[in-house]
Amino acid sequence: MEFFLQNVVNALQWGSFYALIALGYSMVYGVLLLFNFAHGDIFMVGAYVGFFVATGLLLLVSSLGLVSMPGWVVLVLVILVAMFITAFVGVAVERIGYRPLRQAPRASAAITGLMIGIIFETGNLALLGARRLSFPELIETTTYTIGGVTVTNKRIMIVAVSLLLMFALHQFVQRTKWGMAMRAMAYDFAVVPLMGVPLNSIAALTFGLGSALAAAAGILFGVAYPVLSPYMGIVVGWKAFVAAILGGRGSILGAALAGFLLGFIEIFVATIFPSTLRDLIAFSIILLILVFRPHGFFGEAHTSRLRL
Amino acid sequence: MTILRVEHMTHYFGGLRAVNNYNLTVDPGQIRGLIGPNGAGKSTVFNLITGLYTPTEGTILLDGEDIVGRPPYQIADMGLGRTFQNLQLWRHMTVLEHVKMARYSKITYGLVGAFFATPRRVREEAEIKAKAYSLLELVGVGHLAEQNVTNLPYGALRRVEMARALATEPKILFLDEPTAGMNPEELVQMMEIIRKVHRELNLAIFLIEHRMKFVMELCDIVQTLVFGEVIAEGPPDYIQNDPQVIEAYLGTEVET
Numbered sequence: 124m125e126f127f128l129q130n131v132v133n134a135l136q137w138g139s140f141y142a143l144i145a146l147g148y149s150m151v152y153g154v155l156l157l158f159n160f161a162h163g164d165i166f167m168v169g170a171y172v173g174f175f176v177a178t179g180l181l182l183l184v185s186s187l188g189l190v191s192m193p194g195w196v197v198l199v200l201v202i203l204v205a206m207f208i209t210a211f212v213g214v215a216v217e218r219i220g221y222r223p224l225r226q227a228p229r230a231s232a233a234i235t236g237l238m239i240g241i242i243f244e245t246g247n248l249a250l251l252g253a254r255r256l257s258f259p260e261l262i263e264t265t266t267y268t269i270g271g272v273t274v275t276n277k278r279i280m281i282v283a284v285s286l287l288l289m290f291a292l293h294q295f296v297q298r299t300k301w302g303m304a305m306r307a308m309a310y311d312f313a314v315v316p317l318m319g320v321p322l323n324s325i326a327a328l329t330f331g332l333g334s335a336l337a338a339a340a341g342i343l344f345g346v347a348y349p350v351l352s353p354y355m356g357i358v359v360g361w362k363a364f365v366a367a368i369l370g371g372r373g374s375i376l377g378a379a380l381a382g383f384l385l386g387f388i389e390i391f392v393a394t395i396f397p398s399t400l401r402d403l404i405a406f407s408i409i410l411l412i413l414v415f416r417p418h419g420f421f422g423e424a425h426t427s428r429l430r431l
Numbered sequence: 432m433t434i435l436r437v438e439h440m441t442h443y444f445g446g447l448r449a450v451n452n453y454n455l456t457v458d459p460g461q462i463r464g465l466i467g468p469n470g471a472g473k474s475t476v477f478n479l480i481t482g483l484y485t486p487t488e489g490t491i492l493l494d495g496e497d498i499v500g501r502p503p504y505q506i507a508d509m510g511l512g513r514t515f516q517n518l519q520l521w522r523h524m525t526v527l528e529h530v531k532m533a534r535y536s537k538i539t540y541g542l543v544g545a546f547f548a549t550p551r552r553v554r555e556e557a558e559i560k561a562k563a564y565s566l567l568e569l570v571g572v573g574h575l576a577e578q579n580v581t582n583l584p585y586g587a588l589r590r591v592e593m594a595r596a597l598a599t600e601p602k603i604l605f606l607d608e609p610t611a612g613m614n615p616e617e618l619v620q621m622m623e624i625i626r627k628v629h630r631e632l633n634l635a636i637f638l639i640e641h642r643m644k645f646v647m648e649l650c651d652i653v654q655t656l657v658f659g660e661v662i663a664e665g666p667p668d669y670i671q672n673d674p675q676v677i678e679a680y681l682g683t684e685v686e687t
Contacts, residue, residue, distance in 0.1 A: 298545040300538045307532050310521035316503040317481060317513055319536040319599055323502075 125271035126394075134390040135383065136278050136347065139285035142382025143340035144363030146292065146375060147333025153309030153373030154329045157229060160236030161216055162337060163360010164243040167353065168212055169338025170258070170345050171247065173205040177259050194262040195280075201261065202284070202342050206335035213334025214327045222323065240356075247353040255352050258345035281343045288339055289379050292332065296375060301328055309373040369409055371422025381420060385409070433492075434459055434603050434635045435480070435511075440489030442479055449475045450659040453489070455637075457603060462629060462636045464650035466643070466670075468679070472659040473639045474516060477607055481513050482506040494602060508536050512601030514592045516608045516639075520580045526591050527576045530563035533598035566594040569631060570624050586617045590624065597628065604628070606638040610645055618645065625649060647671060655679070
């Protein structure tokens with residue numbers, strides 16, 4: 124039982140990363156019917172932006188002599204500032220990379236996404252060199268043992284912040300007129316502009332929101348595993364992409380749930396089978412689910428015929 | 432005073448000329464019809480005027496302003512409302528939400544209003560609701576406002592689509608085959624609704640239809656489009672008896 128609960132805690136943490144990133148894939152797909160294959164690398168960019176914001180902030184704090192600023196305040200600031208900056212990276216990707224290809228075949232957009240990803244990776248390598256950066260320790264680790272289960276304050280924080288962000292996104296999508304437009308686009312894309320909704324603004328907003336969530340995931344990842352590398356977004360990004368498919372393309376709830384499910388599958392497969400077989404078995408399970416639910420948990424076949 | 436004036440509109444899809452030298456004027460309160468065989472380019476004409484496509488040549492004046500090249504959302508905002516041949520509704524959204532979506536550009540409260548009951552938000556939401564209910568009542572689906580569109584029968588969905596188009600406060604309403612897939616009873620009801628909307632909102636209407644009876648009863652002036660060209664234009668009686676129209680479109684016998 125303790126062993127089981129211990130793994131639940133681990134699964135929740137990984138699930139948080141996957142879910143936050145998967146949301147970006149799913150939202151963009153919902154609005155524009157394309158997968159932003161650079162999204163995993165935006166997660167990486169977000170982690171690096173977080174690194175620089177954190178380093179800068181710590182420098183500022185120490186030079187001003189504000190030693191009393193608690194670590195968690197710094198962390199919250201870092202998350203917010205980095206989300207804001209990375210949102211603009213996402214907006215730029217849409218504006219420069221995808222908007223000119225709105226009318227082009229879907230394959231062009233997919234290839235563009237992969238290229239943008241490579242530009243981010245190699246650009247990072249060129250600017251910062253091949254060294255790995257280590258994310259500054261903003262909060263000290265405290266370990267709690269509850270009934271034989273070990274939980275660190277960082278893990279609790281990661282899961283809590285992720286859930287909070289997902290809740291905030293859900294509220295945004297339900298309550299604001301922009302969110303309403305995003306939902307409408309996910310169901311039927313073509314008519315939304317004819318209701319007086321500026322498509323480009325909504326597209327930019329969607330990329331911005333998705334990228335901000337990816338940045339948050341990047342920083343939380345940096346808190347848990349403080350080694351940053353230019354290629355850190357690739358595998359995590361692909362797995363989150365799978366989660367987005369599993370949740371149902373365009374479904375926000377689905378992406379969040381499937382992200383956590385993927386975390387659970389991975390962790391529990393690794394507890395039963397040798398960890399070298401982890402991905403093989405985990406993704407076979409997902410493939411099997413998709414055989415029976417090809418549109419994922421909450422996805423539906425798209426009916427939009429008009430492309431704009 | 433003309434609401435909509437299209438002059439010399441021509442459009443090519445690659446090398447294919449889909450619409451050739453198309454002209455149209457719609458005056459306030461007029462109901463104009465566009466008929467023609469399948470593939471004649473009727474929906475293309477709609478898509479060109481509503482901004483989904485940009486015409487290769489020609490000018491389109493909406494209320495005196497040139498709208499060629501403007502994005503569809505601006506054209507919609509300037510007073511052009513539209514329904515679709517195939518229902519284009521948003522599954523899992525309520526009837527009320529559909530109408531609210533069409534009020535997008537009139538909603539001015541932002542993030543703060545979305546989360547807190549600011550006076551502006553309260554006022555605007557009340558306005559939206561009142562407007563939505565009056566339009567839904569007008570087309571006869573007021574009692575379905577809270578329903579999810581996924582649960583509604585086809586005839587009701589057509590009306591919801593019409594209410595949504597009306598919620599953008601159009602000066603002119605485009606109806607793309609409003610009776611597609613309807614049985615004779617629903618057809619008569621739809622004709623009544625269009626008459627009512629026309630009368631109560633004093634709206635100019637431009638519609639595409641296949642059913643001759645419908646067009647002949649409703650429209651003031653009808654155009655016949657064949658292979659992207661208008662071959663005849665005039666009052667229904669005139670169109671019905673035009674030998675060219677009969678030959679190209681109606682066949683030897685008038686369809687009823």
